[in-house]
Amino acid sequence: MGNCLYSVREYCDRPKNTNIRPSFPAVCFVWQIAMIILFGVFIRYDEESDTHWVEHKKSHNITSDAENDFYFRYPSFQDVHVMIFVGFGFLMTFLKRYSFSAVGFNFLIAAFGIQWALLMQGWFHSLDPMDGKIKIGIESLINADFCVAGCLIAYGAVLGKVSPVQLLVMTLFGVTLFAVEEYIILNIIHAKDAGGSMVIHTFGAYYGLSISWVLYRPNLEQSKHLQGSVYHSDVFAMIGTLFLWMFWPSFNSAITDHGDGQHRAAINTYLSLASTVLTAYAISSLFEKRGKVDMVHIQNSTLAGGVAVGTAAEFMLMPYGSLIVGFCCGIISTLGYIYLSPFLERKLKIQDTCGIHNLHAMPGVIGGIVGAITAATASEGVYGKEGLRNTFDFEGAFENRTPAIQGGYQAAGLCVSLVFGIGGGILVGGCQFW
């Protein structure tokens, strides 16, 4: 919990911000009306959620309703949904006297973000050229939740320092940048990133950290002594941690291929997370006073393995490969909380309320690298001829890609997410807050 409280206090001490009335309701109303109009113009049901499904089945020779994508993805979708609203929300409740606000604002920006994400991602990914409409189904809902996850990660860096309206603006631009970045990485570069190590975590974390860097004010440090232990807040935060931890296999497998793709992604994530827990506890106990385990590390670093296995979860990473990834990330993430966060704040003037650099940024980058290596070393011997093509989608314009080339493109994807995160954050932070 450590160094997190001062920033909230600081924010609370500025009387001009405690009254959010002037613009907040207006922004909510106007933006929501805009959503309604844009949805009216652009968004329709896709063929699997439309009443024409009956006819679609006949014409496509589908014999069972069980083939509707809904049944392949809905359980995972609900798990992801819980991660976004309860997981991220409660993870941020550890701040004294800020628990309710953390959950509440997380709720608000996620509810706005998913609508805007359906539009932005729709324009880039699922615009029907026949009628110019975006067709949405269960996979769109999952992608919208994913997109919002990026913004909520960024929120973790500035928790307690920004007003609700600023949060909404951060979300508006965050979702927009996300959709562009995602389009470049997944469609143009054709990198694979099922669990979003690059697209979601790396981008989201650097987006938030850049904004936090722009926002830095030196006198914030004075209130540092105001931090205090709030026992029940920490138990609440564990609700967030555990729901994130438990449902992460669903997160990484939610939009992978039907069948073995989802199956393998879930197994890899399950294993990586288990491994992370042990090393996070070990490092925490090793470095803390009197061998105790630090609550912040348990609440956060235990999740790093899920982030880092995001890209490679659908590949043949092998069970031991997942354990190794989790092993390393538990160590790196916990050490980050102990050494890197204080350094970032003192030297680089980057305040990181929830430590997202340790939970999302570093593991996200590691995840991108692991993904690139796993892709580059893929072989027909391990994947099978058809399995290799299916897993990496070497089809259409990308028919001639080899695993080695794919590895290079994966690395390129990681760079794009870094550029968008850092650049976008500085831009949005600069324009909005200065």
Place this chain on the structure above:
Amino acid sequence: MGNCLYSVREYCDRPKNTNIRPSFPAVCFVWQIAMIILFGVFIRYDEESDTHWVEHKKSHNITSDAENDFYFRYPSFQDVHVMIFVGFGFLMTFLKRYSFSAVGFNFLIAAFGIQWALLMQGWFHSLDPMDGKIKIGIESLINADFCVAGCLIAYGAVLGKVSPVQLLVMTLFGVTLFAVEEYIILNIIHAKDAGGSMVIHTFGAYYGLSISWVLYRPNLEQSKHLQGSVYHSDVFAMIGTLFLWMFWPSFNSAITDHGDGQHRAAINTYLSLASTVLTAYAISSLFEKRGKVDMVHIQNSTLAGGVAVGTAAEFMLMPYGSLIVGFCCGIISTLGYIYLSPFLERKLKIQDTCGIHNLHAMPGVIGGIVGAITAATASEGVYGKEGLRNTFDFEGAFENRTPAIQGGYQAAGLCVSLVFGIGGGILVGGCQFW
């Protein structure tokens, strides 16, 4: 949280009620034994949960176990189950020194209610004419949970004012009335109400409000000054709110048609709820002192969109239609908490501890009206010939119904739920408590 505490205090102050021993254990035992006997006489597994499924598959040419209704509905069932026990339970924890009791009694009456509901709904809906037995499967469990939801809504109006035995009696009659009302609306009138805007929410809310009206005692108001803020209770209540909010798409889609029906209902509910959040926050901030957001509104009004989209969720409401429904309900529900609840209490002598009039009654009625309009304006152009017939079940005795006529019957269904709710509540409240 506002005006909720006095009633609990009042109840606690009456010493005669603090000792619940004389009748409470007796009621639990006798009723549970009655359940066992009635289940022994009436209830059996249906063909999909019976060991004869192997033979059933062969005789019906079913090639895969995936066609068992269990796999279409079990994930939604578990989400609904969480809503009933954690969602409703924790939503009521906001009362100081009453958190545990709220969750505990919610648990008790739901556990009794689902058993009685299986019997009551079974007699009306799934009595096998061959052997006079009720055949239950996963859909029966969902319906039992739905039925109990109606009673738990009613509980919200009288929270803290009634004894456990009175709660059980309320549930016994509530479930009975529910089953009759549901039979009339869904089977005789043949209205559609997948998410139960009318059958569950309108009925349940007016049932509880009527009982609360009968229970009114003027001197309760004196203890109003005893209310106080309990920070952690409000965070607990957010657990309830969020699990209700997240799983509402499962609630509204749990018993809709396989395939596009479930798919569409989930999408519509997801969108409606997202929209509600923004307007609930906006109105709350607009009307509260210093622009702050009221915790009660966040905890409750953000859910109104899910209630209001219950009936129409399976229709072709269109994504923007769902947003509009949510938009309006967020406004109406929040304004209800600000203006209507105090009015109801002062002028009409209806005390409403949890504000169910704003969360369930008004949105439920709106949901019924939206359903009637959406049904009346349905066309073959939008639904497709077969899609229209499937969606509204224009089959058998109802083959000749047109959408316009269906709209009229939907409206009739709403009236039935109102009559049963108000009439039933006055009757049950009058007989039991005077």
Place this chain on the structure above:
Amino acid sequence: MGNCLYSVREYCDRPKNTNIRPSFPAVCFVWQIAMIILFGVFIRYDEESDTHWVEHKKSHNITSDAENDFYFRYPSFQDVHVMIFVGFGFLMTFLKRYSFSAVGFNFLIAAFGIQWALLMQGWFHSLDPMDGKIKIGIESLINADFCVAGCLIAYGAVLGKVSPVQLLVMTLFGVTLFAVEEYIILNIIHAKDAGGSMVIHTFGAYYGLSISWVLYRPNLEQSKHLQGSVYHSDVFAMIGTLFLWMFWPSFNSAITDHGDGQHRAAINTYLSLASTVLTAYAISSLFEKRGKVDMVHIQNSTLAGGVAVGTAAEFMLMPYGSLIVGFCCGIISTLGYIYLSPFLERKLKIQDTCGIHNLHAMPGVIGGIVGAITAATASEGVYGKEGLRNTFDFEGAFENRTPAIQGGYQAAGLCVSLVFGIGGGILVGGCQFW
């Protein structure tokens, strides 16, 4: 909450144990590295989670990805996962000033346990004779969670009395014993135990109780007066209770046969649990001072029905049979908390922090007996010829078993779980702690 606090105090008072550094990080590191090596040598994906699934489908004439075991079991798996980490974790938060540690250590030992369980269960159950590798899929993950459940039950008996390293050692041996015992019961004796009444609950509870008996120190009783009421901890514990209660149908049905097996197991568990709630409340109110209901009983005894129906849930227990099982267990478990726990402690010197004797041991044994009786009385009339064979797996070497014989073997299975639990616990407790 009653008699639970003193042991924690006692542990906290011993300064030599508050510093866990010397061995704890070393154990975590070394064991996790061992896991990586063993996984590298032994564990691979099974055919449904491997990229060769595409070819497997073709060669086995499988037309749909929906036939992948992932879709039959993943929703149940996630529910079980929640039970292990949130359910068991939060159930133990009721102790004052120990909430966080309870959740945190539960998290740690479960994360280690699932890895070790995948290996141990793999060696016994799914070693591929072709290449000497263990092939894992979604069912392996569920079984690993199940195995860990046994150890977490044992943890409940010694909660607050043992150090983290001791907990890890308890888990290491617990998982090992579990895998052997499970192999004997399920494979050699060929008893059925889908929900693990015998394999998980009876074994786990007696394993923990035996360790606690070995650990007994008389002077612990002196600090008994230190117990106190912690309101919010009890609300947190209800989170654990409710998630266990709600998801128990998934627990008992997670690894039963596809189709009617899973369907029936879920229904039986749902009913048994509902029935338990009423009798637990009744007995609690009957015996407590002034008719109040005791929080400990609500938190624990309401779950006994799920334990007791574990073995028979997949059989044709009939809905009323499930209600009867739940009815009896609610009574027995609650009476156990009132009379038996104090007796065990005073006379037999067995301290049982969480009362697992009442929640897991007795209901587990009852479950084994119910299973034996249900199996022995099975008939072709009720099950159908094919249904009987499928349900009890009367195939291969067990083709000639009759239901009566199967009943005997079920009883034998129960004895094996008792022997392993008691014997194993004394052995592990004796070696480790003296």
